[in-house]
Amino acid sequence: xxxxLVRRPVPQSQVPLYNRFYLHASRASQVDPTLVWGTxxxxxxxxxxLHERNRHGRVVLTAAHALIRAAALAxxxxxxxxxxxxxxxxxxxxxxxxxxxxxxxxxxxxxxLLIENANLKSLERIxxxxxxxxxxxxRGEGGxxxxxxxxxxxxxxxFRQIVRLYGFLDRHFRLPTLGRIDATRAGSVxxxxxxxxxxxxxxxxxxxxxxxxSDAFNLTLGPIEPKVVARSDQFASVNxxxxxxxxxxxxxxxxxxxxxxGAVRELLSHPERLAGGYFEIxxxxxxVDAKRK
Amino acid sequence: MTINRKKLEDDLMHFVRSxxxxxxxxxxxxxxxxxxxxxxxxxxxxxxxxxxxxxxRFDSDQVNPSNFRTVEDIVGVVLGQLxxxxxxxx
Numbered sequence: 001x002x003x004x005l006v007r008r009p010v011p012q013s014q015v016p017l018y019n020r021f022y023l024h025a026s027r028a029s030q031v032d033p034t035l036v037w038g039t040x041x042x043x044x045x046x047x048x049x050l051h052e053r054n055r056h057g058r059v060v061l062t063a064a065h066a067l068i069r070a071a072a073l074a075x076x077x078x079x080x081x082x083x084x085x086x087x088x089x090x091x092x093x094x095x096x097x098x099x100x101x102x103x104x105x106x107x108x109x110x111x112x113l114l115i116e117n118a119n120l121k122s123l124e125r126i127x128x129x130x131x132x133x134x135x136x137x138x139r140g141e142g143g144x145x146x147x148x149x150x151x152x153x154x155x156x157x158x159f160r161q162i163v164r165l166y167g168f169l170d171r172h173f174r175l176p177t178l179g180r181i182d183a184t185r186a187g188s189v190x191x192x193x194x195x196x197x198x199x200x201x202x203x204x205x206x207x208x209x210x211x212x213x214s215d216a217f218n219l220t221l222g223p224i225e226p227k228v229v230a231r232s233d234q235f236a237s238v239n240x241x242x243x244x245x246x247x248x249x250x251x252x253x254x255x256x257x258x259x260x261x262g263a264v265r266e267l268l269s270h271p272e273r274l275a276g277g278y279f280e281i282x283x284x285x286x287x288v289d290a291k292r293k
Numbered sequence: 294m295t296i297n298r299k300k301l302e303d304d305l306m307h308f309v310r311s312x313x314x315x316x317x318x319x320x321x322x323x324x325x326x327x328x329x330x331x332x333x334x335x336x337x338x339x340x341x342x343x344x345x346x347x348x349x350r351f352d353s354d355q356v357n358p359s360n361f362r363t364v365e366d367i368v369g370v371v372l373g374q375l376x377x378x379x380x381x382x383x
Contacts, residue, residue: 047329054326054358062333105337132353134333138341196332198313224329 004186009089033249043239049271059127064193072118074263097187105138122277199223
């Protein structure tokens, strides 16, 4: 059993006033606290970086791995984003964990994985953990896959009751994570890599919210496409990738959201800044233990 | 299980080329990583296909660029994991 959230909520006096308006709005006002901000990153720089790392590296790296590390490093800069709502209170997360949506090959559906302490891990470590989970899911032999299979067998009436009861508890109480199914609640940012080969150009993207309230921030990276830009009074063709952030205004206002997204964009457009972090789990455990003490 | 190198290469090429019109021009020596043809979906599918068809198993630390750069490299890794054919007794 783990407690992903810290014990005490953020004092209301420290929450920006307009966030509090959204936080305390009545249901009858039908307020929508969703903010969406789209931008684009320099895909040539990211691609060149990944090619270079893949030329000499130990693990095949993709844009998804870079997105996870960029999101984690940006959360280090803006810790107010690394939080979630419980009732009308805001609780920061203890660690910087990143959720990622992936295609579960065996079940032919989407699933989530969690990269814990992603800010401490090297790109290669993140890559290794993701490949491990993707292969495990494809073979259907992971503990989470067995749990999901059991979950699938629950009759729809009971499934609905369980989801509703759990949703109620999750909305109103600071819960621990108990197993492999709910472990993915332990992060505020979910990343979504939709830059796969054959994906159509992306103009706009607002992912739906997952029912649990951890899903406060969602970063989606779209496919590479060429774009003509003016550089030094001349036109040049460059490659860009769209990057969308869906955010909860009760936790962050547009200025905070913009600065966080700007940090992710800077990191992905200058991917050499993603270097660093630890490859060995023992190093990461040592740092996490020291932090807890 | 013994596998003919040519047959294995043909099987993998067929799998990669049938992925999309963009993949149709792939060749055994083409750098799949540099060309951007090998995304995570194809890589996982390719590994699972090999595991299912040839009974070998890939660990996550084998998902490294030198093993998956070209189809020829993948063929080499698969053949390296299979038991060597035993010499015929006289």
